[in-house]
Amino acid sequence: MKEMTAREVESLLMKKAPLNIIDVRGVDEVAEGKIPGALNIPLGLLEFRMHELDKSKEYIIVCRSGARSGRATQFLSERGYQVTNMVGGMIAWNGEVA
Template sequence: MEEIQTITPEELQKKLEAGEKLELVDVREDEEVAAGMIPGAKHIRMGEIPVNLDYFDKDKEYIFICRSSARSGNVCYYLQDQGYKVRNMVGGMMKWTGETK
């Protein structure tokens, strides 16, 4: 299985602060995202990723986020297998110190 690319919460925060346009996808459950998501992230629950494949564009890179980075890692392997460019935010929201909304 090919390794997946990762990004740290600190790196992600720097990119967002620098105004980079990033495709962020939060795969947590509804009650988890209700406590706060990274601004600009799209919420698609992990179980709904397969039926939402038409949302993803193979020319773009997507950064996946969950609570601890375990679920988002699974999503990354799944999508990478199908030819999508993905990156997993290591440590998940437990390690995120930036703003949330």
């Protein structure tokens, strides 16, 4: 499984790199703050909403601690998506939140 640290993601955002971030936390968790520009698809809905994702794009998957995003990354990877898990999740995130 491909992994990236929160610091690496923040560095890419600061360089204005075009990132596709999927936050798999619940709606209530995301309401407390998410990485700017991240799309919220709760883990429990991922199977039903993965058609919204483009297999030609790369996605960074985020959750609170990295466990749910790890499961989501594995799930999507097995179905042909290009995905990277942000290890440490939002607990490790020190960047801006929306």
